[in-house]
Structure formats: C-alpha cells, structure tokens
Amino acid sequence: KNEVEQSPQNLTAQEGEFITINCSYSVGISALHWLQQHPGGGIVSLFMLSSGKKKHGRLIATINIQEKHSSLHITASHPRDSAVYICAAPEMYQGAQKLVFGQGTRLTINP
Amino acid sequence: EPEVTQTPSHQVTQMGQEVILRCVPISNHLYFYWYRQILGQKVEFLVSFYNNEISEKSEIFDDQFSVERPDGSNFTLKIRSTKLEDSAMYFCASRGQGVEAFFGQGTRLTVV
Numbered sequence: 001k002n003e004v005e006q007s008p009q010n011l012t013a014q015e016g017e018f019i020t021i022n023c024s025y026s027v028g029i030s031a032l033h034w035l036q037q038h039p040g041g042g043i044v045s046l047f048m049l050s051s052g053k054k055k056h057g058r059l060i061a062t063i064n065i066q067e068k069h070s071s072l073h074i075t076a077s078h079p080r081d082s083a084v085y086i087c088a089a090p091e092m093y094q095g096a097q098k099l100v101f102g103q104g105t106r107l108t109i110n111p
Numbered sequence: 112e113p114e115v116t117q118t119p120s121h122q123v124t125q126m127g128q129e130v131i132l133r134c135v136p137i138s139n140h141l142y143f144y145w146y147r148q149i150l151g152q153k154v155e156f157l158v159s160f161y162n163n164e165i166s167e168k169s170e171i172f173d174d175q176f177s178v179e180r181p182d183g184s185n186f187t188l189k190i191r192s193t194k195l196e197d198s199a200m201y202f203c204a205s206r207g208q209g210v211e212a213f214f215g216q217g218t219r220l221t222v223v
Contacts, residue, residue, distance in 0.1 A: 031210045041200045042216035093167045101154040
C-alpha cells in the first residue's frame with residue numbers, strides 16, 4: 001500500500017517568492033501526478049512525470065524515483081497561484097491502477 | 112482538448128434519498144474511476160471500472176453504492192440511501208492505455 005505524504009501542509013508567501021512543495025511516497029511507482037485544487041473544489045492536472053523534470057510556465061516539477069520523492073516549484077509566485085496542491089501516486093491492484101493522494105498543501109500568496 | 116465532464120456540479124438531497132452522479136469520460140478511455148473528498152480531508156478512492164465491471168473497490172464502497180456505464184458514454188455513481196456522512200465532493204476520472212488520469216470538475220453532494 002502506497003503512502004503519500006506532502007509537506008508543508010500550509011504555506012503562506014509573498015508575491016514573487018519561489019515556492020517549493022514536497023511529496024514523498026513509500027512504494028516505487030511509474031509516474032506521479034501533481035494536481036491543483038481551487039477553492040471551488042475542482043481538480044486540474046498540472047503534471048504527470050516519471051523521471052527528471054517537467055516545466056510548464058512558472059511551474060516546475062521534479063522527481064527522484066530512487067529516493068521516492070518529488071517536488072513542485074513555483075517561480076515568481078502570484079496571488080492567482082493560491083490553491084491546494086496535491087500529489088498523487090498510482091497503486092496497482094490485480095492489474096488495475098488507482099491513485100493514492102497526499103493530503104494537499106494549501107498555498108496562499110499574498111500581494 | 113477532450114475533457115471529463117460531471118453533472119450536476121452541486122446536488123443537495125435529503126437523507127435517505129437516492130442520488131445519481133453522472134460523468135462523461137473521455138471518449139476513447141478504457142478505465143474509469145470515482146473518488147471522493149470529504150471537506151478538509153484527502154481525496155480517497157472509491158471504485159475503478161474496466162471492461163464493464165468493477166476492477167477494484169474500497170471499503171467505503173459498500174452496498175449503498177453502485178456504478179454503471181449504461182450506454183458506452185456515461186459513467187454513473189448511484190448512492191441508494193444517502194447518509195449525512197456521504198456529503199463530499201465526488202470526482203470522476205478516466206484513463207486511456209497510459210498512466211495519466213484525467214479528472215472532472217467534481218460534484219459537490221450535500222446531504223441534509
């Protein structure tokens with residue numbers, strides 16, 4: 001059973017700061033999801049990555065498969081980045097796959 | 112860009128009533144999921160569905176819950192007799208042959 005842990009649980013920063021959110025998981029995986037959840041509750045997929053690094057705009061995700069660890073970075077943070085960021089790892093069961101979610105990191109960017 | 116759509120976005124129901132949450136997955140996807148998130152808690156797995164049958168279900172997914180893919184496009188979650196503790200955000204997701212899952216925007220279910 002995969003355990004997914006995120007840190008920090010809450011993060012408040014000033015506009016422009018560089019943000020790092022961490023995710024650790026217990027069982028080796030093929031890929032990891034980073035998701036964003038806005039106050040209305042909807043989930044948006046940001047990244048799925050299986051190795052190295054991915055970049056999309058000001059968001060960068062890295063993963064170290066050997067260390068079972070991933071990070072999400074936000075450069076030049078902006079108040080519109082305020083949201084809950086969630087990592088999720090796949091868990092296989094008899095050929096089927098489901099996602100196991102971290103508890104989320106609530107990010108608040110103040111102007 | 113193809114997307115997973117869920118309806119309704121918000122449903123309020125009386126305790127004991129049946130509710131059906133609807134999802135239209137991405138059309139060529141093969142694997143379908145329901146997850147839920149109780150307010151303030153983690154998103155948790157309910158059920159996965161493949162080849163017209165349940166492939167895995169969690170201990171939350173008891174006899175009050177059922178899923179169906181009635182017409183090859185919709186994927187529904189039915190709760191037969193809702194309880195207060197069923198109040199949550201319910202997310203549908205679908206996946207093709209790859210690893211990446213795509214999520215709907217969720218249905219917020221409020222049981223009163």
